[in-house]
Amino acid sequence: MDSGQNDHLRVSDAERAKVGQLLERAVSEGMLTLDEFTQRYDAALAARTRGELRVVLADLPMAVTAAPRPAPEVLRGRMSSIVRRGQWTVAPVLQLNTRMCSTTLDFTSAVLPGPLVEIVIDDYCSSTELIVPSTATADLNGVDAVAGSATVKVRTSPPSQQLHLIVRGRVRMGSVTVRHPFGSWLRRLHGSR
Structure with missing residues (x-):
């Protein structure tokens, strides 16, 4: 996600869904507990701006977004x-x-x-x-x-x-x-x- 200058822009449902997928991946890789996932997922659904969404992912390493998903x-x-x-x-x-x-x-x-x-x-x-x-x-x-x-x-x-x-x-x-x-x-x- 962009940092800083675009934090005030409104987010779409698709952006919220993308953050939800990143959080799901973080849980599956052991970076978040299910309690943390629930809190962050709720915050992502309630987010109105990109800045609010960015906060949800702030402490997760960039590898979360780049990590390959397991083959189904x-x-x-x-x-x-x-x-x-x-x-x-x-x-x-x-x-x-x-x-x-x-x-x-x-x-x-x-x-x-x-x-x-x-x-x-x-x-x-x-x-x-x-x-x-x-x-x-x-x-x-x-x-x-x-x-x-x-x-x-x-x-x-x-x-x-x-x-x-x-x-x-x-x-x-x-x-x-x-x-x-x-x-x-x-x-x-x-x-x-």
């Missing part, structure tokens, strides 16, 4: 089903490319790369279920649903220290749902007695 693991399905359960190893970025497909990604026993996992969806006429542990949170604000649905049945904030899913992309005539395992509310209820 691509899961592709055509008129089939994709299932990941048990102790599967999760990549920091998952890319789902599905057409008339049923996808289930169960993160409850998965080996995670860190507390933040990004999922990029390009879906047509499919259903996607993301099953997360009871402590997990998810953000589906980046999902563009066209004649479809994006449903979050878990907490959205503050971001979980164990697992926070950031899901973005497009769902056309399909659905994406983030939920806890069936019966988890019963286990929590039974455990509290």
Whole structure:
């Protein structure tokens, strides 16, 4: 970001989104905790000028903007089903490319790369279920649903220290749902007695 002379200029939603992506990258590289991410992300969303946005990134090294993003693991399905359960190893970025497909990604026993996992969806006429542990949170604000649905049945904030899913992309005539395992509310209820 420019420093100094342009600090008074108003910022666009695209500039706020870019800063949000840089903050997400800083979390995935261990430069920020999820609490710091939440505070800074909220400040970025509220920023009106470039100076206010610059403050959000001020103490992060320039390497954050230049660091290569991890290569996504691509899961592709055509008129089939994709299932990941048990102790599967999760990549920091998952890319789902599905057409008339049923996808289930169960993160409850998965080996995670860190507390933040990004999922990029390009879906047509499919259903996607993301099953997360009871402590997990998810953000589906980046999902563009066209004649479809994006449903979050878990907490959205503050971001979980164990697992926070950031899901973005497009769902056309399909659905994406983030939920806890069936019966988890019963286990929590039974455990509290």
